[in-house]
Amino acid sequence: MNQWYRDRLKAEIPGLLDYWQPKINQQVSDWGIKKMKTRWGSCNISERRIWLNLELAKYPIECLEYVLVHELVHLLERYHNDRFKAYMNQLLPHWSHCHNLLNPKPNR
Secondary structure, eight states: OHHHHHHHHHHHHHHHHHHHHHHHTOOOSEEEEEOOSSOSEEEETTTTEEEEEGGGGGSOHHHHHHHHHHHHHTTTOSSSSHHHHHHHHHHOTTHHHHHHHHSOOOOO
C-alpha cells in the first residue's frame, strides 16, 4: 500500500512544482517523499531540498499543495513569522483550511 501512496504522490508533485516554483520565484534542487512521524514536510534551505510526508497521499490534493507551497515559502522566509504568513495568505488564501485538516485541534 505504501508503494501505491508513493506512486500517487510522485505523479502529483512534479506538476505542482511546475506550477508553484515560477509563482514563488524559487526553485528546489531536489525533493523526496518519506515517512515522517511529526511533520508533513521539511525544507533544507541551504540545500534547497524539500521532503514531503508519505501520509499526504491519504488527504485531498489541496493538502499536498499546501504543504508543498509551505515548504517553498521557507526558501523566502525561514521562520513562521508574520512575513511567512503574509506570503502564504497571498499565494494560497485557503491555506489555513488545509492546515486545520492536517493539524486538528484536540477535543476538550
